[in-house]
């Protein structure tokens with residue numbers, strides 16, 4: 063089972079269709095149960111559709127920090 067943090071690390075590969083089958087399965091399993099990640103993936107997809115490409119490089123640190131903070135709060 064993926065953690066939310068692992069999911070955010072995989073989302074780029076996921077959107078590019080680069081995830082191996084088993085990871086894609088874990089990914090789907092996680093977003094099936096985790097509303098925050100589902101929202102997150104939807105936003106990433108939207109960003110890809112809007113810009114026509116994935117943002118260069120990784121997720122901006124700012125966005126990632128914000129997400130991780132939210133996930134932490136949610137778990138506590």
Ligand SMILES: [Zn+2]
Nearest residue numbers: 065066096099
């Ligand atoms: Zn999650």
